[in-house]
Amino acid sequence: METLATLQRHFLAALTAGDKTLLAQLATPRVPRETGLDIYAHAYGARLREALDNDHRQLGRYLGDDLWDQLCTGYIAAHPSRYRSLRQFGDRLSEYLRTTEPFSDHPQIAELSAFERRLLDSFDAADAPYADWSGLQSLPSEAWPELRLRFQPSLQLYSAAWNSVEIWQALKDERTPPAAAPATSHEWVLWRDATRITRYRSLDVEEATGLDHFLSGGTFADLCELLMADHAAQSVPSVALQLMQRWAQEGWIAHWVSTKAAAKHRGLDGVTPLK
Numbered sequence: 001m002e003t004l005a006t007l008q009r010h011f012l013a014a015l016t017a018g019d020k021t022l023l024a025q026l027a028t029p030r031v032p033r034e035t036g037l038d039i040y041a042h043a044y045g046a047r048l049r050e051a052l053d054n055d056h057r058q059l060g061r062y063l064g065d066d067l068w069d070q071l072c073t074g075y076i077a078a079h080p081s082r083y084r085s086l087r088q089f090g091d092r093l094s095e096y097l098r099t100t101e102p103f104s105d106h107p108q109i110a111e112l113s114a115f116e117r118r119l120l121d122s123f124d125a126a127d128a129p130y131a132d133w134s135g136l137q138s139l140p141s142e143a144w145p146e147l148r149l150r151f152q153p154s155l156q157l158y159s160a161a162w163n164s165v166e167i168w169q170a171l172k173d174e175r176t177p178p179a180a181a182p183a184t185s186h187e188w189v190l191w192r193d194a195t196r197i198t199r200y201r202s203l204d205v206e207e208a209t210g211l212d213h214f215l216s217g218g219t220f221a222d223l224c225e226l227l228m229a230d231h232a233a234q235s236v237p238s239v240a241l242q243l244m245q246r247w248a249q250e251g252w253i254a255h256w257v258s259t260k261a262a263a264k265h266r267g268l269d270g271v272t273p274l275k
Contacts, residue, residue: 048076051086056093056116058171063109067102074100087124090117108180111164115188118156122190123198125154128254130194133245136256143258145221149214149244150255154192157211158200160185165200193251206230210243 049072053060060068075096081089094117097103097110104110130152139147158165160183170177185202189211192198203211206227213223220240227236247253 048072048081048086048089051089052093055090055120056113058168059109059112059116061171062112062167062177071097071103087120093117106180108162108164108167111160111162112168115158115160115164115168118158118190119198119200122154122156122192123196125152125192128152130251131248131253131256133248136244136248139256139258145219146259147220148217148257149247149253150257151215151252152191152254154190154198155252156190157215158188158190160188165202189252191250191252199250206239207243210240211247 052072052075063071075090075093078096078100079089079092083089090113094110094114097113098107131150163178163181163183165183165185165188167177167180187203187205187208188200189203190198190200209226210223213226223240224236227239231239244253
């Protein structure tokens with residue numbers, strides 16, 4: 001007698017690959033065994049397609065019905081769901097599109113998928129407090145060199161080689177998308193604001209460099225050194241503060257972080273010691 005685990009493997013194989021091994025193990029019901037199994041297989045595939053439809057509406061519009069059907073069929077066969085939640089089912093879709101013909105012949109398709117996943121990740125991210133700008137202004141001078149930033153969990157970075165963001169926005173606005181072309185804006189940031197609306201915008205090279213620096217755990221002092229490559233020394237602190245102020249106003253920062261004991265003892269709003 002087969003074990004439960006073996007029966008479960010045969011059942012999954014029947015749903016995902018059309019393997020009929022399980023048929024011999026089934027009792028004879030009122031509905032023919034093969035028909036009943038086909039009903040389950042159809043429902044399984046339909047539910048996974050629905051998840052992809054919901055998560056990638058603009059990608060589906062961009063591809064059209066025939067290519068979208070081809071994508072869903074191929075992806076479900078290549079990556080059957082291994083998660084309790086359908087939220088993660090499409091996590092490997094961009095990889096699939098980058099490596100599978102005919103989609104891999106058009107790299108903006110994989111990028112469009114990746115951008116939609118970033119939007120989902122931002123919307124679903126955990127909540128966190130918002131750092132107050134006045135807290136940073138009250139930081140004692142000795143704490144500034146070691147200042148680090150902790151960002152909202154919803155903050156996501158996206159790098160584009162193609163104009164995938166512009167394609168997505170046109171589709172979202174129900175406009176004809178532009179032809180695929182090399183990106184003019186390569187670096188983007190996505191986040192969920194205080195009203196729970198997911199937003200995004202492009203980053204210039206300087207801002208992208210500064211943001212990546214802090215995301216990697218860098219300090220304020222090290223950022224100033226980076227900025228000195230393009231700015232006079234006396235203007236560097238002002239440039240750094242302008243970047244941080246904009247990020248705070250847009251709701252990206254959760255905490256101002258300093259290792260200095262002085263900041264901890266002052267009890268400043270939004271200032272926490274680095275662990």
